[in-house]
Amino acid sequence: MSVVSRAEVAIGQALGVGRVRVHPLFLALMVGASFAGMLKTAVLLFTFVLLHEFGHAVTARVLGYEVEEVSLLPFGGVAKVSYARLGFSPREEAMVAIAGPFVNLLLCIACSLLSAVGAIDGDTYQMCMQMNSWIGIFNLLPGLPLDGGRILRAARSRQIGYERATLEAYNVALALAILLMFTGVLALFTGHPHLGMMLLGLFLFATAWRGKKDVRSETMRFLDAKRQQPKAVLPMYTLAVLHSAPIRDVVVQFAPDRYHIVYILGNDGLVQALLEEIEILDAVFEGRWLEPMSSLLLDAN
Structure with missing residues (x-):
């Protein structure tokens, strides 16, 4: 060492x-x-x-x-x-x-x-x-991995799901990084160079870009933690999805501090069945990420 x-x-x-x-x-x-x-x-x-x-x-x-x-x-x-x-x-x-x-x-x-x-x-x-x-x-500043970005994700994840909130916070960070770098270049041309602002902009851009590329693996860790989390008293959140929707498109909308009930709709828009969060999460970790929601109905039968 x-x-x-x-x-x-x-x-x-x-x-x-x-x-x-x-x-x-x-x-x-x-x-x-x-x-x-x-x-x-x-x-x-x-x-x-x-x-x-x-x-x-x-x-x-x-x-x-x-x-x-x-x-x-x-x-x-x-x-x-x-x-x-x-x-x-x-x-x-x-x-x-x-x-x-x-x-x-x-x-x-x-x-x-x-x-x-x-x-x-x-x-x-x-x-x-x-x-x-x-x-x-x-x-x-409200962009990941900054503290403000974590606060933004915490505020938004209950509304739009963990993955979408994470992506939103990384996108804000990228925009802020570009703004910092642009301001640093502008300051240079006006005769008041600010090297620190340019370096921080570059570093924030690099870390946010790398973090955004790893969002899916971060989502999987979140879903695994959610699956293993002891169920206390949680507000229930309902989703309605077509039976042909991939399981992936459903679970990325899962939010923290919520227990999800998913209504499966047929092509006619009528409810075919409902599934609980834990059933869908178990399917995810069985490697069925890309299967349609209708495959879970076959399991139930």
């Missing part, structure tokens, strides 16, 4: 998570800042990003989740919760997401108090306020 890996594991254990992984771009920014004589800036940035992620990790653990890994990114980080169970509860996903920016708000308040009593100088105060404001506000 390398020195960096040992350090990542040690920091993770201190945070109560499996491991803290530092993204190479974050490390590059830290090294670049150090060589540029900005070691203090680099240390403060690392500290604030780490505390931001600490907010996510602590909240997740309080809610009963196991945090396997925390990845430190230039704009914040990502807490990887075991078995992707977090998305099953929109309320808890939103609570974990908002915890990071909330920590940055608390740090801004703490810096103001320290400045008021003369414990830190004016330059340090300005630097701390700017960093925490930037980290907090940027992470609240």
Whole structure:
């Protein structure tokens, strides 16, 4: 195990998570800042990003989740919760997401108090306020994998289903990334270059693009967690689909915190039968993803 890996594991254990992984771009920014004589800036940035992620990790653990890994990114980080169970509860996903920016708000308040009593100088105060404001506000933008994107998905998944809400949040992130890059280029041509904005735009675009490509596997993890989740008292949600509709097109509309009853319609529009959520999910994990819903009626007979 390398020195960096040992350090990542040690920091993770201190945070109560499996491991803290530092993204190479974050490390590059830290090294670049150090060589540029900005070691203090680099240390403060690392500290604030780490505390931001600490907010996510602590909240997740309080809610009963196991945090396997925390990845430190230039704009914040990502807490990887075991078995992707977090998305099953929109309320808890939103609570974990908002915890990071909330920590940055608390740090801004703490810096103001320290400045008021003369414990830190004016330059340090300005630097701390700017960093925490930037980290907090940027992470609240409504695009995955940012915290704001997780809050958006939590709010929308009950209405349009987990997969569609996830895709929507990634599409918003791609649009925001393009806007950031365009603004950075525009600033360059106006004589006020903002390299940080362009880099963050590029990084957000890359992570959102990669995440969007993995949406289907994320949906499968969500459906598996939903299938294994103990059924408490849940609101019932009904869907009506043609008997020829693929099972895939039905389950991607399943939402968290809901129990689904699906009415199967014939070509005449009349109800042929109804199926419960668990019957359809079992078929999915039997490899019948592309079969028509009518095949489940044959099973019932």
